[in-house]
Amino acid sequence: MSTEQIFYLIIFITYSLVGILITYNATKVKKTNVYYFGFNLIVNGFIYFVVFLEFTYMQYIVRGFSLVLGLLFTQYTFYQDKKGPFKFFLTFAIISGCIQGVLSILAFFSPFSLLIAVPSLYLADIFFAVTVMINAGWFTHAAFEAYKGVKSFNLEPFQKKRYIIFAVSGLFLIFVGFLFFILMPVLINYMLNPTPVNYVIQLIVQFSIAGFTIVFIILNYLVWVPPKFFRNFLNKGYQGSTEKEEELSEEELMKKLSSGGS
Structure with missing residues (x-):
């Protein structure tokens, strides 16, 4: 098993x-909005499993579906009762996913080998990176805005601080997209010239992407499936006034936010 396959296996798991x-x-x-995010992570795991087995065009096709799930989560979590750029971002994500799929099929089935494959996969990864940064940038902004809106509410600190943690996780995902965007030539260079030096360089790139991705996943585990000790740590010293305030769902919390906290 190669070092790259170990990366893929760890991220898949x-x-x-x-x-x-x-x-x-x-x-x-019964948090229906969170289904989308959970499915998003599962699909991302499947993508890394596909890459672990074999580098194929399938990963390029499936990851477009993952990005759409992420947009649906942001829409139904933060923008149910207000206007947002969802339709524009969704249209862009679908078009981007279609382009990635076409380019990947062209790359893997072209009779002209590397002459077509390399630029096609590079363009596909550029579209992917840009879409990831847009997707993550949107939910990062939405989470920061949600925190600013609820921080004055009489809620347990965990319910408020998790939006900050979620937003920070988005920053890590933005950086993953940025690494894809600026460092993809490094990975392509290794594909074309697999020298020991290029191997070490691409290994550093893979380490960086894997590291930021795993931090993103762990932070979201703490947000959406918080261990008791972590929740208690964030709630240290808090005295709740009513049980209902502590049990507000995302939908209820966003409705409360849109109504001015009443």
Whole structure:
């Protein structure tokens, strides 16, 4: 098993495990909006499993579906009762996903080999990176805005601080997209010239992307399936006034926010 395959396997397991836990938890508490995020992580895990088995065009096709799930989560979590850029971002994500799929099929089935494959995969990854940064940038902004809106509410600190944690996780995902955007030539250079030096350089790039991705996953585990000790740590010293305030769902919290906290 190569070093790259070890990366892919670790990320596959982490994505899938946390995605399943988030989906299961969402089912228990009936948070339908969180289903989308849980499925998003599961699909991302599947993508890394596909890459672990074999580098193929399938990963380029499936990851477009993952990005759409992420947009649906942001829309139904933060923008149910207000206007937002959802339709524009969704249209862009669908078009981007279609372009990635076409380019990947062209790359893997072209009779002209590397002459077509390399620029096609590079363009596909550029579209992917830009879409990831847009997706993550949107939910990061939405989470920061939600925190600013609820920080004055009489809620347990965890319910407020988790929006900050979620927003920070988005910053890590933005950086993953940025690394894809600026460092993809490094990975392509290794594909074309697999020298020891290029191997070390691309390994550093892979380490960086894997590291930021795993931090993103762990932070979202803490947000959506919080261990008791973590929740208690954030709630240290808090005295709740009513049980209802402590049990507000995301939908109820956003409705309360849109009504001015009444």
